Amino acid sequence: MSGLQDKVVIVTGGARGIGAAAATRMARDGAKVVITDVLEEDGRGTAESLGGLFVPHDVTSEAGWASVVDTATRTYGRIDGLVNNAGISSNQLIEDESLEHFERVLKVNLTGVFLGLKAVVGPMRAAGGGSIVNISSAAGLTALPFTSGYGASKWGVRGLTKIASVELGRHRIRVNSVHPGMTYTPMTTKNDVAHLGEGMFPLSALGRVGVPEEIAEAISFLISDDSSYVTGAELAVDGGWTAGEVVMMPRATPDAGASDAP
Numbered sequence: 001m002s003g004l005q006d007k008v009v010i011v012t013g014g015a016r017g018i019g020a021a022a023a024t025r026m027a028r029d030g031a032k033v034v035i036t037d038v039l040e041e042d043g044r045g046t047a048e049s050l051g052g053l054f055v056p057h058d059v060t061s062e063a064g065w066a067s068v069v070d071t072a073t074r075t076y077g078r079i080d081g082l083v084n085n086a087g088i089s090s091n092q093l094i095e096d097e098s099l100e101h102f103e104r105v106l107k108v109n110l111t112g113v114f115l116g117l118k119a120v121v122g123p124m125r126a127a128g129g130g131s132i133v134n135i136s137s138a139a140g141l142t143a144l145p146f147t148s149g150y151g152a153s154k155w156g157v158r159g160l161t162k163i164a165s166v167e168l169g170r171h172r173i174r175v176n177s178v179h180p181g182m183t184y185t186p187m188t189t190k191n192d193v194a195h196l197g198e199g200m201f202p203l204s205a206l207g208r209v210g211v212p213e214e215i216a217e218a219i220s221f222l223i224s225d226d227s228s229y230v231t232g233a234e235l236a237v238d239g240g241w242t243a244g245e246v247v248m249m250p251r252a253t254p255d256a257g258a259s260d261a262p
């Protein structure tokens with residue numbers, strides 16, 4: 001039996017992109033998914049296609065979180081997992097960024113995660129434990145220009161994850177962060193920054209952008225019982241973007257580097 005069978009998992013921002021891919025991946029392994037999003041039509045469509053539940057929800061609203069938890073527990077009786085995935089981006093230099101947008105990004109990306117943690121602790125304790133995955137970013141592991149609010153929020157998510165893991169371990173609640181690299185979703189395609197294909201992202205060791213399904217595999221692993229001894233960890237799923245400097249490395253041709261070594 002899969003480490004996800006019958007687990008009740010909330011995925012915020014699950015209408016599209018990485019959240020939708022994570023919900024799809026977990027539903028495939030038997031999880032009951034509760035998708036939340038501000039995008040009602042897309043969210044409802046994704047949830048229906050997975051036989052799951054949709055709850056309209058803005059992650060910055062504490063009352064909204066209470067309603068999500070209430071609906072999930074009334075429908076399925078428990079909450080085993082939470083993927084704090086909803087997020088918005090920034091793409092301005094600090095000198096051009098407005099205070100209003102900087103604060104909005106922190107509110108959605110960091111305060112939203114804090115409220116999510118707070119909301120599920122009670123039901124997870126009642127269920128005997130749980131697993132929480134907070135979606136940070138490569139921008140939470142290294143300094144990326146143009147991301148002041150975004151990067152600050154994602155560094156914050158990384159730290160908050162570790163604090164929560166230490167506080168909640170005694171309740172058998174695991175908390176980990178996933179750090180996607182450049183991934184092909186509406187967030188990155190709307191600004192024309194992500195292009196699919198080999199060699200299209202030479203800043204990363206693998207030389208390409210990722211697809212949501214590749215991030216979903218990591219999320220699914222961390223929510224499932226297969227990662228039962230993993231907590232407080234940060235998992236980069238970024239094609240090696242944050243592993244080191246690759247800009248001076250020539251790309252290998254298919255034959256180059258081939259060897260007879262096993």
Ligand SMILES: NC(=O)c1ccc[n+]([C@@H]2O[C@H](COP(=O)([O-])OP(=O)(O)OC[C@H]3O[C@@H](n4cnc5c(N)ncnc54)[C@H](O)[C@@H]3O)[C@@H](O)[C@H]2O)c1
Binds near residue numbers: 060187
């Ligand atoms: N795409 C990337 O390259 C990339 C890289 C690193 C990290 N991430 C992170 O992955 C997560 C998912 O991003 P994505 O690329 O799928 O983006 P996306 O824009 O496709 O999806 C984000 C979802 O979050 C929802 N959302 C936004 N604000 C919300 C709010 N206040 N309340 C509830 N839902 C809200 C959106 O409606 C959308 O459905 C984000 O946290 C993002 O920062 C993405």
